[in-house]
Amino acid sequence: MRIERTLIGLLVRVHRHPVGVLAAILVLLAVTLPGLPLLSFDMSFRPLFAGSSEDLQATADFEAEFGQASGAYLVAILETEDPGSPKFLARLAALAERVSGLEGVENVQSIANRKVPVWVGDAIELHPLPPAANTAAGALVSKDGRRTLLLARLDIPLSELGQRAALIEQFKRIVETDGPPGSNPRITGVSVVEEAYARLVLRNVIVGVGITMLMLTGILWLFIGRLSSVFVCLVGVSLATPATLGLMAVIGWPMTIINSMVPTMVMIIGVADAIHMHESFREHIADGLPAPQAVSTMLDRMTVPCLATTLTTVVGMLALTTADVAAIREFGVIAALGLVLVLVLNLLVVPQLLLRLPGVAGTERRLSKIVDRAILGVADRGVRHPGVVLAVAACVLAPLAWFVPRIDLDQRFNEELPFDHPVRGDQALLEQQFDGFLGPDVSIHRADGAALVDADISSIEAFATHIKQHEAVLSVRSAADFIPPVGERDGVATALVKLRNAPDTIAELRDVLSADGRGAALVVRTTDMGSGRSDAFSQWLLREAETTLGGAYEVQLVGQWWLAQRGMQQIVADMLRSFITALLVVLPLLGLLLQRWRMFFISLVPNLVPTVVALGFMALAGIRLRIGTAMILAIALGIAVDDTIHFLLRLRNESGRAPVDAVKNSLRHSGKAIVLTTVILVGGFLSMLSNDLIAIRDMGLVAAVTVAAALIADLILAPALYLLSAPKQR
Numbered sequence: 001m002r003i004e005r006t007l008i009g010l011l012v013r014v015h016r017h018p019v020g021v022l023a024a025i026l027v028l029l030a031v032t033l034p035g036l037p038l039l040s041f042d043m044s045f046r047p048l049f050a051g052s053s054e055d056l057q058a059t060a061d062f063e064a065e066f067g068q069a070s071g072a073y074l075v076a077i078l079e080t081e082d083p084g085s086p087k088f089l090a091r092l093a094a095l096a097e098r099v100s101g102l103e104g105v106e107n108v109q110s111i112a113n114r115k116v117p118v119w120v121g122d123a124i125e126l127h128p129l130p131p132a133a134n135t136a137a138g139a140l141v142s143k144d145g146r147r148t149l150l151l152a153r154l155d156i157p158l159s160e161l162g163q164r165a166a167l168i169e170q171f172k173r174i175v176e177t178d179g180p181p182g183s184n185p186r187i188t189g190v191s192v193v194e195e196a197y198a199r200l201v202l203r204n205v206i207v208g209v210g211i212t213m214l215m216l217t218g219i220l221w222l223f224i225g226r227l228s229s230v231f232v233c234l235v236g237v238s239l240a241t242p243a244t245l246g247l248m249a250v251i252g253w254p255m256t257i258i259n260s261m262v263p264t265m266v267m268i269i270g271v272a273d274a275i276h277m278h279e280s281f282r283e284h285i286a287d288g289l290p291a292p293q294a295v296s297t298m299l300d301r302m303t304v305p306c307l308a309t310t311l312t313t314v315v316g317m318l319a320l321t322t323a324d325v326a327a328i329r330e331f332g333v334i335a336a337l338g339l340v341l342v343l344v345l346n347l348l349v350v351p352q353l354l355l356r357l358p359g360v361a362g363t364e365r366r367l368s369k370i371v372d373r374a375i376l377g378v379a380d381r382g383v384r385h386p387g388v389v390l391a392v393a394a395c396v397l398a399p400l401a402w403f404v405p406r407i408d409l410d411q412r413f414n415e416e417l418p419f420d421h422p423v424r425g426d427q428a429l430l431e432q433q434f435d436g437f438l439g440p441d442v443s444i445h446r447a448d449g450a451a452l453v454d455a456d457i458s459s460i461e462a463f464a465t466h467i468k469q470h471e472a473v474l475s476v477r478s479a480a481d482f483i484p485p486v487g488e489r490d491g492v493a494t495a496l497v498k499l500r501n502a503p504d505t506i507a508e509l510r511d512v513l514s515a516d517g518r519g520a521a522l523v524v525r526t527t528d529m530g531s532g533r534s535d536a537f538s539q540w541l542l543r544e545a546e547t548t549l550g551g552a553y554e555v556q557l558v559g560q561w562w563l564a565q566r567g568m569q570q571i572v573a574d575m576l577r578s579f580i581t582a583l584l585v586v587l588p589l590l591g592l593l594l595q596r597w598r599m600f601f602i603s604l605v606p607n608l609v610p611t612v613v614a615l616g617f618m619a620l621a622g623i624r625l626r627i628g629t630a631m632i633l634a635i636a637l638g639i640a641v642d643d644t645i646h647f648l649l650r651l652r653n654e655s656g657r658a659p660v661d662a663v664k665n666s667l668r669h670s671g672k673a674i675v676l677t678t679v680i681l682v683g684g685f686l687s688m689l690s691n692d693l694i695a696i697r698d699m700g701l702v703a704a705v706t707v708a709a710a711l712i713a714d715l716i717l718a719p720a721l722y723l724l725s726a727p728k729q730r
Helices: 002-014 018-038 053-066 086-100 131-136 161-178 190-223 227-251 259-286 291-322 326-356 366-384 386-406 422-433 454-467 492-500 507-512 531-552 560-569 571-594 597-621 627-653 659-690 694-725
Strands: 073-079 105-109 115-120 123-128 147-154 186-188 441-446 473-477 519-526 553-558
Touching: 002 291, 002 326, 018 227, 018 326, 053 441, 053 507, 053 519, 053 553, 053 560, 073 161, 073 190, 073 422, 086 105, 086 147, 086 161, 123 492, 147 161, 161 186, 161 190, 186 190, 186 422, 190 227, 190 259, 190 422, 190 659, 227 259, 227 326, 259 291, 259 326, 259 627, 259 659, 291 326, 291 571, 291 627, 326 627, 366 659, 386 597, 386 694, 441 454, 441 531, 454 473, 454 492, 454 519, 454 531, 473 507, 492 507, 507 519, 531 553, 531 560, 560 571, 571 597, 571 627, 597 627, 597 694, 627 659, 627 694, 659 694
Parallel strands: none
Antiparallel strands: 073 147, 073 186, 105 147, 115 123, 441 519, 441 553, 473 519
C-alpha cells in the first residue's frame, strides 16, 4: 500500500539523521517529564463510584443538607473487661477530651461523654448518659461487652484524603499513648481504610515496577544473553514509563487505585515491539546484510506490524472509555497514551542503538536455540494433523465455555485485602461486634415540600423499625431515636428542629434531620452483603418505603455506599460494552491490514479463544468478576491480536509457497519473537501477584492465562485453520 511505503520510507530517511532523531526524543521527553513532580494522588474510593450525574448530584445534595455521615468518623476500638468501671470511664473521658482538641475534629462520642435526649416540659434536652446505663449504650459497646468505641467526627470532606491523613496520624498517636491501659486500640473507619489503601498502592507501584523491570531483564538475558541487546529492548519502555506519568500530570489526572497499574502495563506490553524489531535485525544480520541495510530491511518488515499491534492494543484500552466508572475510563486513556509513547520511542531509539551498540547481533544463546527447535517441532506435528488440532481445541474449549455462566459476580468491600491484613480484620470486627460501616443513606422529604410534622416523625419511626427486621441490617439511625416515649409526642417535630440547631447538639441528630426541618434521613448499616445482594436489598428498601410511607414522601437512596454499589453493579455492563466496542473496531482494522478474507476469518478464532479461556478459568478458579478482571477482557483482545498480526502478516508474505511450507517458514521466522514476547507478558502480568490488592492480583493472573492461551492459539490453532482452508493442491 502507498501509505505503508511512504511511512517506511520516511522512517528510513529520518534515521539517516541521528542528530534530528536525538532532538525529537529530547523534545518528546521535555514535554512530558517536567510534569512528573506535579503528579497528584487520589487514593480515595470516589473514582471507583458510578459516573451517573444523577446519582452523584443526589448524593451531593444530600451531603450538603445532612453532612457526610458515611465515612465522617475515625474509629478507635478499645478492649476492656469492664467498660462501665469508673477507672476506665475516667481514662476514656480524658482521651475523648484530648481528641476533641485536634484541629479538624468536630465531635467526639464515647460512653464516657455520650448524651441522651430527655423530654423536659415541652422541649427535648441532652443529658449525660447515666453511669448505670453505660454498658448498654447502644452501638458504642460491643455485643460481647468486651470492647467499646471512641468516635471522632471530622469536619474535613471525605474527598480531602490528603488533609485527613495528617489528622489520622495524630489520632492514632493520641489513642495509642493516652488510651486506657491494656485497651489494645485498633484504629479504623472509611478514611483510615482509604489512607491504608493509599500507602499500599504507592508501595505496590514502586515494588511492582522494580519487580517487573528485574523480570524483563532476566527473561531477556536468558533468551538473548547480551547486555547490549537487553538494553535495546528495554530503553523504549524505560523512557516511556516516567513520560506517561508526566503526561498524566500534565493532563491533570491524579494517580488512583486503578491507574496505578499503568506503569506496569506500559512496560510489559510496550517491550514486545522492541523485541520483534531486535529479532528481525538479528535475522537480517545472520543473512549477511551489513548493519545499515539490516536496519532498513528491519524497518521495512516491522514498521507496519508494530503500528498495527500498537493500534489494536490501544483500541482495546480506549474501549474502556465506554465504562460508567471514571477510574476505568481514565485508565484506558492513560494506558493508550503510554503505549503510543512507547511505539514512538521504540521507532526512534531502537534503530539508532542497533547501528551503534556492539554485540547486538551476536550468536544465539542455547535457550533461544531450544525455543527454535521446539517451535519447529510443534509446527511439524501440527501441519501433519490439522484436523486433530481443531478437534482437541474444541474438546478443551467446550467445557470452559460451559463454565462461563458460573462466574461469581459478587464483590465485597472487605475482601479486597488478604485475609490476615490488619485493616481487613479491624473492619470485620467493626461489623461483627458493632454496627459496621457499610450501608445506604435514605433521604426522605415530603412530596409537597412542607416541613415535617409530628405525624411524619412517627411514620419515619415505623419505617425505620420495619427496616431493622431485615437479616442484613445491623442498625438504623433516624430522627425518631430522639423522640420521647409514646404518649408525649405533641410538638416533637418542632422540638427536634430546635435541638438539631442548638450549638451543643450531638452530631448524630444533624445526620438525620435537616436544619430547616424539611428533610429527614435514615443512616442504615448492613453486613458486607456484596454487590450481588446489594441491588436486591436497595430495591427492597424502596418498595418498603412505598408501602410504609406511601406516596406522600419522596424517598431516595444516596451516600458513599450507594455510589460504590452502583459502580460495582455497572461492571458487567461496562465489560460487555468495552469488549463489544473493542471487537467492532479491532476486527475491521484486522480486515484492512490482512486484505484477504481468508486470512481475516482465520484470525477470528485465535483472537476469540483467549477470551473464552479467560472467562472459563475465572469460573473454575473462583475468581470474581470485579473491576480489575472485567477490564482485562477488553484489554486482552487488543493484546491477543498482536501475535496474530505478526504471524499472519508473515504468512501472507509466504503465500507463494505451498501451504505447509508457508506455515513452517512463517513460524521459523516469527515464532521465536512471539514466544519471547508472550513469556515477557506472562511474567509481567504474574508480577502483579506481589500486589496487596486482591483485585489487581486477580487481574494479573487472568491476564497471564489469557496471553498464554493466545500464544497456543496463534502457534497451533491458526496454522491448522490456514491449512484446512487452503485450496487443494496436486
